[in-house]
Amino acid sequence: MPMPPLLARAVVAAMLSDEDQEMLQRIRMKDAGHGYDAFGLHKDFVGMGMSIAKPLYDRYFRVASYGADKVPYSGPAVLASNHSGTVPVDGMMLWVDVIKQTGRIPRAIADHFVPTLPVIGTFFSRGGMVGGSRGNARALLEAGEILMIFPEGTAGVGKMFKDRYQLQTWRVGHAELAIRHRAPVIPVAFIGPEEQMPQVAAIKSLGKLVGLPYLPIPAAPFPLPVKYHIHYGDPVDLPALYGPEDADDPEAVSEAAGRVEVRVKELIEKGLKMRKGRLFT
Amino acid sequence: MPPVPSVPIRGVMVTGATTPIGERLIRSLLADARIERILAVGVEPEDRALPFAHGDRLVYKSVDLGRSRRVRNLLFGPAREMGIEVVIHTAMHRDANAKGGRVRSLNVEALRSLLDLSERHPTIKRFVFKSYGEVYQVQHDLPILVIEDHPLNMSGGAPQWVRNRVEADLTACARMGLSRLEIAVLRCGEVLAPGTGSQLFDYLDSPVCLRPIGFDPMMNMLSISDCVRAMELAARAFGVQGVFNVPGLDTLPLSAAIRRWGRVGIPLPGPVITPWYRIRRRLRGHDFSYGMNRKRFHYCSVLDGTRARDTLGYTPENAIDWPAPRDPAG
Numbered sequence: 001m002p003m004p005p006l007l008a009r010a011v012v013a014a015m016l017s018d019e020d021q022e023m024l025q026r027i028r029m030k031d032a033g034h035g036y037d038a039f040g041l042h043k044d045f046v047g048m049g050m051s052i053a054k055p056l057y058d059r060y061f062r063v064a065s066y067g068a069d070k071v072p073y074s075g076p077a078v079l080a081s082n083h084s085g086t087v088p089v090d091g092m093m094l095w096v097d098v099i100k101q102t103g104r105i106p107r108a109i110a111d112h113f114v115p116t117l118p119v120i121g122t123f124f125s126r127g128g129m130v131g132g133s134r135g136n137a138r139a140l141l142e143a144g145e146i147l148m149i150f151p152e153g154t155a156g157v158g159k160m161f162k163d164r165y166q167l168q169t170w171r172v173g174h175a176e177l178a179i180r181h182r183a184p185v186i187p188v189a190f191i192g193p194e195e196q197m198p199q200v201a202a203i204k205s206l207g208k209l210v211g212l213p214y215l216p217i218p219a220a221p222f223p224l225p226v227k228y229h230i231h232y233g234d235p236v237d238l239p240a241l242y243g244p245e246d247a248d249d250p251e252a253v254s255e256a257a258g259r260v261e262v263r264v265k266e267l268i269e270k271g272l273k274m275r276k277g278r279l280f281t
Numbered sequence: 282m283p284p285v286p287s288v289p290i291r292g293v294m295v296t297g298a299t300t301p302i303g304e305r306l307i308r309s310l311l312a313d314a315r316i317e318r319i320l321a322v323g324v325e326p327e328d329r330a331l332p333f334a335h336g337d338r339l340v341y342k343s344v345d346l347g348r349s350r351r352v353r354n355l356l357f358g359p360a361r362e363m364g365i366e367v368v369i370h371t372a373m374h375r376d377a378n379a380k381g382g383r384v385r386s387l388n389v390e391a392l393r394s395l396l397d398l399s400e401r402h403p404t405i406k407r408f409v410f411k412s413y414g415e416v417y418q419v420q421h422d423l424p425i426l427v428i429e430d431h432p433l434n435m436s437g438g439a440p441q442w443v444r445n446r447v448e449a450d451l452t453a454c455a456r457m458g459l460s461r462l463e464i465a466v467l468r469c470g471e472v473l474a475p476g477t478g479s480q481l482f483d484y485l486d487s488p489v490c491l492r493p494i495g496f497d498p499m500m501n502m503l504s505i506s507d508c509v510r511a512m513e514l515a516a517r518a519f520g521v522q523g524v525f526n527v528p529g530l531d532t533l534p535l536s537a538a539i540r541r542w543g544r545v546g547i548p549l550p551g552p553v554i555t556p557w558y559r560i561r562r563r564l565r566g567h568d569f570s571y572g573m574n575r576k577r578f579h580y581c582s583v584l585d586g587t588r589a590r591d592t593l594g595y596t597p598e599n600a601i602d603w604p605a606p607r608d609p610a611g
Contacts, residue, residue, distance in 0.1 A: 004536070004537075004540065032532035032533070032583075033530055033531055033532055033533070033600065034531065034532065034533035034537055034541075036499065036532065036533055036534060036537070038425065038426055038499060038501075038532050038583045039425050039426075039499065039581065040425075040497075040498075040499045040534065040581060112421060112422040113421075115421045115580060115581075116421045116579075117495075118493075118494060118495025118496060119494075119495040120495075121495075121496070122495060122496055122497045125581070130425060131421060131422060131425070132422075133422060133423055133424045134424070135423070135424025135425075135426065135428065135431075136424045136425055136426070138424075139424065139425075139426045139585070
């Protein structure tokens, strides 16, 4: 982030409650010597990110969280969630929710183009995001971190309104990582973001001009204040079901990813039933 | 700093002996009484090299390593007579803008000759090559933590400074395990000190440092003492071969490095920065080239020293001597 941590700390002091500031102080991170970890995460910028995201979390999207106790309080883990919204605010809300509920900073695994975005890429990395390379995920899981992975990728963010709550191609990398690094996968379902900014078209050629995978054409100019529901499911204990050698077996990895996909679908169905069609309350 | 295990070595030859790193290495080797003889090799004349007191354990030879006949005479002359067992090769052209066949001779062909001759040398058993972290490719879609099998910068558009280092590194790697000579390649982080050829040191030499707007990559820097310690550990690790990353203790963003160096950083668009540093180089003779550093000024790249820790027992211990205090909030 092109500003010193001192300014980030001032923003935190001005915008976050004392309770949230205390919670931030209790969070543990691997300081590489100058207040940052090797990937660029800095606690003061996490606080600054919270300062920006909390009004959205508390007041705009009024996030309701269910089953966050299923997220382990220590050790490596993978959160695998559906992804949507045209503007992917769901990632930010999940990030805030996990910090708030568990006191751990989840590390978002972003698409490769995100680190190339000026300011945004740097700001996200200060909050814990890393580019989606296998090496980054390996290093973080080996360090006992918790990863946030959206197996639908940008296809999920760019799904059309008619495809809401239908999982796009469910990639398998999260399952391979979980098997290889002996981490449980916690399925997560978002209810709400799929309707926040109904997308009616996506233009790839125009997107390429500005360095994005596509240019979305939404029916609303900004995300609508739908109510977010985050449902955490019971951990899928892939290490108990597969040996480390299975991480190199494409069939085993695909089957393992399928197990997670089924659990996310079940959570989505459960969440939609609980919501009973109400979008904004 | 934990002591380096003291394995008796009959003789050590150090190339690049008159550089700041070479000089510190020789001082450190001299401090170890179990090393019988040290053969220091540099380009400076003998009367001007190594301006510190040393007894007859140290012999200095002025040799142009770019000339293969002289390398042969060195190894099968003084090195054989002194019973050199370990060669630590640190000699590389340090000027980032130097080009041409003579530069490549020192950077690549000297290493090739040294390895070729060491393989059939009667006393040399071990060869330590000080390579560079700059051989690695830096790219947005590559891992931030760089392990030893990270892609190398094989770009044809890379400057000779980088291409030579990659070629030399691969030359050493290609000979591993092919003869009785044990080879260790140390890919060292950037040593932030004068006279080491550090691009970042030259960059931070200006009171105002321009950096690309919107980007603030994580970097790792190595102190001379840690660099020297890693080379000593590698020299004594008989029976161990391989490539090892040597990171430093300081991992921080570019903006923090600028602040800790007591400089003012100004973020500007890349197209403005490139000509500025080109003009600076031409007018003031500085070495820093923004083109050479463009990618690492955008994307994070931090050496992972796990293998060096587990195999050589190396962990960084000494921070850079930063002129400015640490940011109270960070």
